[in-house]
Amino acid sequence: HIAPGSGAGTPAHGGDFDAIVVGAGFSGMYLLHRLRDQLGLSVRVLEAADGVGGTWHWNRYPGARCDSESHSYCYYFSKDLLEEWEWSERYPTQPEILRYLNHVADRFDLRRDIALNTRVGSARFDEAANLWQVTTAEGRTLSAPFLVTAVGCLSAANVPKIPGLEDFAGQWYHTGEWPQEGVDFTGKRVGQIGTGSTGIQAVPVIAETAGHLWVFQRTANYSVPAHNAPLSPETKRWIREHRDEIHRVMTSNTNGHPFNIEDRSALEVSEEERQRLYEQAWAKGGLQFRATFRDLLTDKAANDTASEFLRAKIRSIVKDPRTAAILSNIDHPYATKRPPIDSGYFEAFNRDNVTLVDLRAAPIERITPRGIKTKDAEYPLDIIVFATGFDALTGPLLRIDIRGRDGRSLRDAWKAGPVNYLGLQVPGFPNMFTMTGPGSPSVLCNMPVAIEQHANWIADCIAGMRAKGLRRIEARPEAAERWVRDVNAAAESTLLPEAGSSWYLGANVPGKPRVFMPYAGGMAHYRAICDEVARKDYEGFALS
Ligand code: FAD
Numbered sequence: 001h002i003a004p005g006s007g008a009g010t011p012a013h014g015g016d017f018d019a020i021v022v023g024a025g026f027s028g029m030y031l032l033h034r035l036r037d038q039l040g041l042s043v044r045v046l047e048a049a050d051g052v053g054g055t056w057h058w059n060r061y062p063g064a065r066c067d068s069e070s071h072s073y074c075y076y077f078s079k080d081l082l083e084e085w086e087w088s089e090r091y092p093t094q095p096e097i098l099r100y101l102n103h104v105a106d107r108f109d110l111r112r113d114i115a116l117n118t119r120v121g122s123a124r125f126d127e128a129a130n131l132w133q134v135t136t137a138e139g140r141t142l143s144a145p146f147l148v149t150a151v152g153c154l155s156a157a158n159v160p161k162i163p164g165l166e167d168f169a170g171q172w173y174h175t176g177e178w179p180q181e182g183v184d185f186t187g188k189r190v191g192q193i194g195t196g197s198t199g200i201q202a203v204p205v206i207a208e209t210a211g212h213l214w215v216f217q218r219t220a221n222y223s224v225p226a227h228n229a230p231l232s233p234e235t236k237r238w239i240r241e242h243r244d245e246i247h248r249v250m251t252s253n254t255n256g257h258p259f260n261i262e263d264r265s266a267l268e269v270s271e272e273e274r275q276r277l278y279e280q281a282w283a284k285g286g287l288q289f290r291a292t293f294r295d296l297l298t299d300k301a302a303n304d305t306a307s308e309f310l311r312a313k314i315r316s317i318v319k320d321p322r323t324a325a326i327l328s329n330i331d332h333p334y335a336t337k338r339p340p341i342d343s344g345y346f347e348a349f350n351r352d353n354v355t356l357v358d359l360r361a362a363p364i365e366r367i368t369p370r371g372i373k374t375k376d377a378e379y380p381l382d383i384i385v386f387a388t389g390f391d392a393l394t395g396p397l398l399r400i401d402i403r404g405r406d407g408r409s410l411r412d413a414w415k416a417g418p419v420n421y422l423g424l425q426v427p428g429f430p431n432m433f434t435m436t437g438p439g440s441p442s443v444l445c446n447m448p449v450a451i452e453q454h455a456n457w458i459a460d461c462i463a464g465m466r467a468k469g470l471r472r473i474e475a476r477p478e479a480a481e482r483w484v485r486d487v488n489a490a491a492e493s494t495l496l497p498e499a500g501s502s503w504y505l506g507a508n509v510p511g512k513p514r515v516f517m518p519y520a521g522g523m524a525h526y527r528a529i530c531d532e533v534a535r536k537d538y539e540g541f542a543l544s
Contacts, residue, residue, distance in 0.1 A: 015131045015143040019462070021045045022120045022134075022400070024110075025054015027150035027435040027451045029101065030075060033108045034459040041462070044142060045110075045150075046134070048119035052110070053101040054152050056094055059198070060182070061175035061385070063205035064094035067197065067287055067341050068446045070231070071239045072258040074100065076247050077452055081107060086236060091228045091286075091341075122401035123147055125430060130471055132431065145471065146462060149397055150435045153442050153518075156395030158509055159386050160193070164367035172384040175202060183383065187211040191372050191379055193364075194387030195221050196503075197340040202387055204344040207354050214379050215349075216372065218359040219501050220330045222310045223342040227285030254522035256441075256449030259288050266293035266302035278309045290335050297494045303333040310334055317346040324349075326358045336499035338443070392503045393438040393517045394418050404429035417506075417515030421475035421483045421540055422530055424457070430474035433458045438517035439487050443504070445523045453523070457530050464534075465543065472544045479540030491516035 019035055021028045024047035035041045051057045066073050070087035084107075085100060092100075105111050119137040126133055132147035157176040159165075165172065173183060175198045190210040192199060195217045207213045231239075239246070246258045253260050266274060281289045295302040311328040318324035327346065348354050362376035371381035391399075394414060402410040405428050413419060413426060420426045423440025424433055435454045436442040442450055465473060491497050496504060497516050506512035519526055533539050 014129060015145055017042045017044045017142065017144040019043045019146040019148060020132060020134050020142060020144040021148045021150050022123075023047060023054060023150035023152060023155075023396075023435075024049070024052040024105075024114045024116075025056075025150065025152055025155075026075075026101070026448055027054070027152070027455065028148075029104060029108075029110055029114075030077065030451060031148055031150055031435070031455040031458065032110055032113055033077075034455050035462065036113060037108065039459060039463050039466075043113055044144070045114040046118045046120050046136065046142075047114055047116050050117050051098075051102075052105045052114060052116075053098045055154060056097040056101060058155070058157075058176050058178070060094055060178035060180065061173075061198065061202050061387070062183075062185075063201035063203075063343070064175075064178075064198075065091050065201065065228070066093075066097060067091065067226070068448075069258065069286065070096075071246065072250055072256075072446055073097070073448055075104065075448060075452065076243075076250075079243075082243060083240075087231060089228055089230055091226050120400055122403070123432075124403045124407075125405060125432070127405055127430075130431070145431055147432045148435060148458060149400075149432070149437070151396035151400070153393045153396070153436050153438075154390045156391040156399055158389050158391045158395070160388055161510070162364055162367050164369075164373075167369050168367050168371075168384065169369045170371070170382045170384065172386065174386045174388070175199075176390060185210040185383065188382040189371075189380060190214070190383045190385060191216060191381040192385040192387055193372075194385075194389065195219065196387065196389055197338050198389065199387035200340040200342045200345045202385065203354070204342070204348040206385065207348045207351055210353060212353045212355070213348075214355050214357050214372075214381070216357045216359055216364065216374075217326065218363075219332075219337075220327055221337065221340055222307065222314075222330060222334050223340040223345050224282065224287075224289040224310070225285045226341040226343050227283075228343055250446065250449050251453075251527070252524050254524060255444065256446035256523045257287060257291075258446075259291055261291040261294050263294055265295050265299070266305045267295070267299070274305055275309070278306065282309075282313065286341050287339065290339060297335055297496065300333060300495060300498075303335075303495055307334040314346055317350075319350050323356050326356055326360075329360075332499035332501070333495045336495050336497075337502045337504070389503055389508055391509045391512070392506070393442065394506070394512075395509070397434065397437060402429065402432070404432070415513070417484075417513040418517060419480050419484055421480040422526075422533065423483075423519060424454070424530075425473070425475035425480075425541065427475045427477040427480045430472050433461075439483060440519055441521075441523045441526050442518050444518045444520055450523060453527055453530070457534065460534065461538065464538075470543050472542075473538065474542050476540055476542055482540075486521070487519050488516065490519055490521035494520050496520055 018041035070092040131143040314328040362374040418438035
């Protein structure tokens with residue numbers, strides 16, 4: 001299946017293909033379509049999983065759904081695709097998104113150029129031949145002048161190294177590597193570790209069937225209700241009739257969502273008005289809560305007003321005052337960690353079969369054959385669910401042994417944190433593009449918008465090079481240094497670095513450098529910078 005093949009055209013400059021793409025999620029699939037069907041390149045996509053869909057193939061945990069609204073969480077590159085696909089709910093479930101991505105794979109005949117069950121273990125740039133030699137975990141090597149990593153930013157599961165896990169007599173699962181056949185919780189004693197976006201989605205659903213669910217919380221979190229519901233025929237019609245406008249909003253604002261941030265300060269309105277606006281945003285639900293005021297992420301005093309509103313909501317929902325106090329004892333400003341939205345998370349703690357365990361008061365000491373042992377007690381369990389997130393952004397790239405010019409490894413180049421230009425290229429690694437990785441807006445954005453921008457920029461760049469007979473593009477070190485400074489400055493101008501335990505900073509993985517990784521300057525601004533660089537003949541890149 002990974003032999004040279006069905007892609008249009010023949011490789012122009014030696015090698016098995018014109019381009020090798022790693023990953024068949026939203027990113028890799030669209031890039032394949034752009035490079036193959038619009039540029040006529042021969043392309044091979046290598047995908048570790050046994051199906052397409054990336055995130056939505058792997059994350060099959062109970063309650064898994066998207067926090068972006070369905071009409072914005074999809075490709076916009078094809079009007080026909082937009083017309084023929086109809087979402088059923090405001091926030092689509094994992095199975096529905098996976099169906100959508102499978103539909104895309106069929107609709108654009110992508111499968112013939114995707115090799116499934118093919119994990120890339122290493123990639124080496126052969127400078128003399130100007131080819132990337134990409135080797136699979138099974139030891140097969142393929143070559144192409146261009147290598148694009150579409151490996152995802154939340155695809156390397158992070159299972160904390162808690163002593164004793166190997167001795168646990170029950171079953172354990174990470175939410176991001178959930179078994180395809182599902183897990184039966186009926187009557188079981190379940191322990192869930194982690195209360196981030198994933199954990200908050202999983203709790204209410206696991207609680208429905210579990211005998212008892214213990215939720216082990218280290219970091220308390222804000223959450224806003226999703227108010228998910230089926231899309232009414234009127235809403236569906238409205239979406240259909242306003243597609244161009246929706247797309248214009250999504251591609252011209254900070255976060256790629258189909259709404260703009262209100263242009264008013266939380267501190268310029270009266271207390272009464274502020275509460276009214278927060279109540280209104282709470283009733284509407286979803287990530288748009290963040291957009292109630294323009295300064296929630298830049299001014300601590302403004303943020304405090306939102307944080308306090310949300311803490312009060314927790315206290316009003318959760319009946320047991322002690323549980324409510326632990327859930328609302330939040331140590332970071334609102335939205336400085338990935339802000340979750342939920343469907344009955346706090347309400348779940350009012351059930352008799354759900355207990356919150358405060359790990360701040362009594363940390364986990366070890367896992368025993370029977371269950372989880374904290375400083376205070378041992379909790380006997382049948383199943384442990386790790387909702388502990390990912391080695392984000394850099395993890396999926398550094399799990400591959402990538403070597404650029406002179407055999408230099410990416411792991412070395414990024415020892416002190418990721419260094420790249422525009423989040424697109426690393427100096428010393430010619431012709432390798434990274435999609436939605438560190439240094440790009442990625443996780444701070446509604447991601448399909450970021451993905452289409454990256455794929456379009458990369459495809460246009462390769463097309464331009466071919467038109468001019470150029471064969472190599474490499475980020476200049478000084479451009480990358482400048483970009484790293486810009487990425488830091490963008491983060492520093494917000495409250496985002498204040499969440500000390502955030503995975504945006506790499507803080508969830510022991511030993512990982514503490515660097516704010518995504519570009520916080522906003523998607524629209526980032527797009528303008530990338531366009532300007534391209535317009536100036538790829539300023540900051542060396543082309544030959
Ligand atoms: P992925 O979908 O992660 O795909 C990457 C693929 O690369 C995977 O299939 C993986 O198997 C493959 N791969 C990785 N390494 C290798 C290797 N070495 N060899 C071969 N294959 C490899 N984004 C939003 O905008 N809104 C949301 O509400 C939202 N919710 C999310 C909820 C969850 C639970 C998670 C985990 C993520 C969520 N995201 C959300 C982010 C989501 O990851 C992106 O929206 C999008 O799916 C990313 O697509 P991708 O193709 O870039 O990466």
